[in-house]
Amino acid sequence: MTSRSRFLATLATASVAALALAGCAGGGGSPTGTSGEPVHGGSLAFGIPDDNGCVDPQQVSNNDNINIAKQTVASLTAQNPETGEIEPWLASDWTVSDDATEFTFTLRDDATFSDGSPIDAEAVKANFEKIVELGTVAPLGSSYLLGLDSITVVDPSTVTIKFAQPSAQFLQATSTHALGLISVDSVELSQEERCAGDYIGSGPFILESYTPNTGAELSSREDYAWAPAFSENQGAPYLDTLSFTVIPESSTLTGALQSNQIQSSANIAPLDQTVLSDAGYSLDNRANPGMVYTWQPNIEHPVSGDEAVRQAMLRAIDRQAIADLLTEFDRPATSLLSDSTPNYSDQSDLLAYNPEEAKQILDDAGWVEGSDGIRERDGEKLSFTIRYWQPTTDQLQLMQQQLREVGIDMQIEQTTVADMFATMNDEGNTGQWSNLTRADADVLTSTFGPNALFNAHRNNPATDEHLAAQATLLDPEERQVEVDATVRSILESADVIPVFQLSTTIVSAPNTHGVAFDGSTRIDFQNAWTE
Missing domain, CATH: 3.40.190.10 (Periplasmic binding protein-like II)
Known part of the structure; x- marks a missing residue:
């Protein structure tokens, strides 16, 4: 058996660096x-x-x-x-x-x-x-x-x-x-x-x-x-x-x-934080560990779930520009996990901003630019709607503009949190805009595992294998390998589109x-x- 102190020493190895970033x-x-x-x-x-x-x-x-x-x-x-x-x-x-x-x-x-x-x-x-x-x-x-x-x-x-x-x-x-x-x-x-x-x-x-x-x-x-x-x-x-x-x-x-x-x-709101700070209000900021803000498409949806559309979105988003709309403490996504999460590693090579490559991917998949700049294929517009309840309107509006530059019409519709939870798995739902906070890499299981609240209809056995493996490993280095493999498998398939990290500021x-x-x-x- 492992005592409490010995087990904590193992856990701390993975968490100290992450908390330093936080x-x-x-x-x-x-x-x-x-x-x-x-x-x-x-x-x-x-x-x-x-x-x-x-x-x-x-x-x-x-x-x-x-x-x-x-x-x-x-x-x-x-x-x-x-x-x-x-x-x-x-x-x-x-x-x-x-x-x-x-x-x-x-x-x-x-x-x-x-x-x-x-x-x-x-x-x-x-x-x-x-x-x-x-x-x-x-x-x-x-x-x-x-x-x-x-x-x-x-x-x-x-x-x-x-x-x-x-x-x-x-x-x-x-x-x-x-x-x-x-x-x-x-x-x-x-x-x-x-x-x-x-x-x-x-x-x-x-x-x-x-x-x-x-x-x-x-x-x-x-x-x-x-x-x-x-x-x-x-x-x-x-x-x-x-x-x-x-x-x-x-x-x-x-x-x-x-x-x-x-x-x-x-x-x-970030701008109001500055005004209130100047007026003597206290601000305390901390990076949220866990899943960054992501767009998780419904893979079965004919437009938002199309692989070429997903791959293009991954490349068409300027994440730094979106993070710049937030506080000075917020950062662009460089993985599915925030950089304050134990077992995080930088996967930004898979998230490089490259709108020209995004356009080429859509061209190759038969999505042709129309007279209004929005692409279409076989008579169907490359258009879908993201529904959201979080206070992220400004970020989604900029993301909308960036995607339009490559011919993707992403509409946004604000709703209530209760309605979102009640309808997220309805037929025809385009996907889920969300983040999830947890100070452990197994937040990936909460988001993509069999009990995940949103069913994205993924079919990626390699991802599932790595996801299951990381949950069983105590050795930090061995677990890191499986966490990295899980994240890279998801990103390489563009099953999820990470956008920016969340931090929280108490005013x-x-x-x-x-x-x-x-x-x-x-x-x-x-x-x-x-x-």
């Missing part, structure tokens, strides 16, 4: 506006632009709803935002078998759910087995538990999770909200009840109310006393109440921050302090306080 983006994991002694009490309103209608931590997969849900749960482990190491949280210790198929966790004896029921081995077993049962309804957690063989309750404080094959990514997965714990009774609630917030959590805040597309109200849990060791605040949150307010329009979100209707947000009012990033660049409020 730290270059201006804030690392340090909280915003930290000054003076924290004040107990008070309230904080955090502005978000979107809501997909669910706050169950095990079902949510978009950033804004994750940032609500994650405050209500604790996980077995926590990822230190400064070092990338996996540290104790609900589990005080663990061992990992040498082949990474068996993980045994020892639970601390003082942690409870917010109804007072114990967080014990039976609760861990009930949660993880339900996540597997939920399948694609719990897209992140179920992908982390792929290949689960058994869960054994050794005693009330000890649980062993066994996989049918090595699962190199699992320990990091236990630090995520997607494997955060809710009470045993809550596990048995319906999906709808859990999405509506009718669950009992294990974290520092209690969800008091949730109104879809309006917001959520949370209260501090007075008896919370099991924060990870790296947290400055080891007790209950400083805040009495924490609220999330949905404000879709960018300028209105900025105005709400300026007028103190909200005190913090991670969705302020907080001068009277607001301690709003911070966790190890996955989600927002954490354990140390937040207001004057």
